[in-house]
Amino acid sequence: MRLDGARRDGRLAHGLLFSGPRGIGKRHLVELLARSLLCGTPTAEGLACGRCADCALIAAESHPDLLRVGPDPEAKSDEIPIAAIRALVERGALTPSRAAWKVTVVDPADHLNAAAANALLKTLEEPPGAALIVLVTEQPGRLPATIRSRCRQIRIPTPRPADALTWLTGRIPAKDAALRLCLAHGGPLRALEELDEDLLRQRRERFDGFLAIARGERDPVVEAAAWNGLGARLCLDWLAGWMVDLVRLAASEHPIHLDNPDLRDALSGLARRLEPASAHRLLQRVLRARALVETRANPQLLLESLSIEWLRVGAGQAPGRS
């Protein structure tokens, strides 16, 4: 790990920004780094020993020099408020009490609200000597440019598909591994942790609902409520994947890649009926909605407008005017 060299030479920046797609191991890496910095007797490879008092405190989630800042799970908003950052800066909270470093992990950093980001910026500009602030995000572009420029940026790439698949087949049945990796957009940890049996069943049910709307057998508003109940972000992700595949299948009978290889037959049947321009337009709307959904307190209306549009598009009708 290059960071390890930087740390040993005393060149570690005070602000680190870890970014990359979901489910590829960013947080695991941040955790390894934090542990190795706080461990009293790190191994020759620079990793935490797992046996000293500091390692024990970390394992018990009570190490005084490891702080975690995130949205308040009790609060209605999923923003990180300014109070969370103020608490860091005041009372010398960034001075280590027993280890060589004080490590603060801000995750997901793109949830910092504007005031909190500003307060953090001041800290990043004049950090106390032994403070390390680690920001973790899937969407670095949503952080203010001023914050990004004060941090050393570490982009964690999606692993090569063959490597990810090898890793994954060591942990789940081989017959599921390729599909789950595909649905996780190549993120092996996401494939392992998020795409369990239950979620795959729910995806199948929502896909059945999607097909039923196109046949005129399901009320799109009812289906949109089911999407909302399951989580708008997740359902928009699925919807985007189905629409992308439909557009691909409308353009070529044998596209090289599908996001949903297991649904090829049903999607091919649908793609033959669709009016390509309408399908493409709906796909654009779904992608815009997916970008917007994070900022919506109640995305129900957004989802309904898409499911109603799909009723028209799925029935093979020409573009509407909405």
Ligand SMILES: [Zn+2]
């Ligand atoms: Zn240790």
